[in-house]
Amino acid sequence: MSETGRLILLGAPLGNPADASARFREVLAAADVVAAEDTRRLTRLARDLDVSVPGRIVSYFEGNEERRTPELVDVLAAGYTVALVTDGGMPSVSDPGYRLVRAALDAGLPVTAAPGPSAVTTALALSGLPCDRFCFEGFLPRTPGGRRSRLSALAAEERTLVFFEAPHRITGALADLAAAFGADRPAALCRELTKTYEEVVRRPLGELAEWAAAGAPRGEITLVVAGASATPAQRPDDDALRAAVAEREAAGLSRRDAITEVAAGYGLRRREVYGLVHEG
Incomplete structure (x- = not known):
């Protein structure tokens, strides 16, 4: 003492x-x-x-x-x-x-x-989304109405957003996120970070919502969502888009994640970039 x-x-x-x-x-x-x-x-x-x-x-x-x-x-x-x-x-x-x-x-x-580990910064770093500016929103409101109201207020936020969510609410939360932010908004669902069954699923919100609905993920969940794009970079030509995807694949991203990241960077729909890559 x-x-x-x-x-x-x-x-x-x-x-x-x-x-x-x-x-x-x-x-x-x-x-x-x-x-x-x-x-x-x-x-x-x-x-x-x-x-x-x-x-x-x-x-x-x-x-x-x-x-x-x-x-x-x-x-x-x-x-x-x-x-x-x-x-x-x-x-x-x-x-x-x-x-x-x-x-x-x-x-x-x-x-x-x-100081020690943080689920917020760990998930942010693993998400593959911009980390230079972000905001932490914690848990969304428990009621569907409160959650939708909060998400509506956040839809225009340009910083990357980080949320915590409970497994029994994640399916509804993802559905509401896709509705409020757009199904094509890039996101990453990180669960059981640093544990044996750690999993990071990087997909647009619409696809994440479908994935979760097929079998609600278990464990502790941190959700990272790209911010709204105020002024997307000018669209390069088709060959440059294919090259951008190839560069990210070479750096270790899956093709799905590489396409998602390139599409988000230029404000394009994911299916547009997917079509270019697969027709090329």
């Missing part, structure tokens, strides 16, 4: 324990109190990492964070170190944490972080 406690936000592995940083291990082994979204998952992760957690482990999740936040602030004020860890990724990012961070700061207590 020190004169001033501090709150440490721990970036937890998304699925693969090997992604845990050395500092993540150090903080777990040294914290006086570890507040975990799921104490059983934390215990399992610590075991996988071969880390002993001598501090007191308490639960901190959506159902009890309002009650537990002042308790943890009192612990911090008493000079103890509190580590906050969620089931994966960074606390506060669509996970418990913001309430405690705000309360600690309002109490004049220090807050720091041991």
Whole structure:
């Protein structure tokens, strides 16, 4: 215990324990109190990492964070170190944490972080979509009406968009996205990132909606959607379009993904580029 406690936000592995940083291990082994979204998952992760957690482990999740936040602030004020860890990724990012961070700061207590994996930036990097400017929208509203209203407001957003979605809502969400943004808008559905059954499906929204409807994907889902194209690049001639697809294939993209990316870059319909490639 020190004169001033501090709150440490721990970036937890998304699925693969090997992604845990050395500092993540150090903080777990040294914290006086570890507040975990799921104490059983934390215990399992610590075991996988071969880390002993001598501090007191308490639960901190959506159902009890309002009650537990002042308790943890009192612990911090008493000079103890509190580590906050969620089931994966960074606390506060669509996970418990913001309430405690705000309360600690309002109490004049220090807050720091041991950065780690993020489903947002991992999915963004894997999507093959522009990453220079993006916005994170978290979970869409649960009701169909609320979801459609939100998507209607986002349809003209030019930055790449990143969403979290639950497996039982993804089919409806994709159908509404295709209706609001257009069936040809490029997107990537990333599920079970860093886990054994990691899968990234890169297709236009209309095709993704059909794919999901045929068998709803399971696991934790991060959805990346291209932004609206305000001023598409001028269309090159047919040979240049074929060459652009070939270049992307040579770089490792599948033909489907290469065609999708080229079509998006020039504001073309995917079937137009597909026709050129296959007739050439």
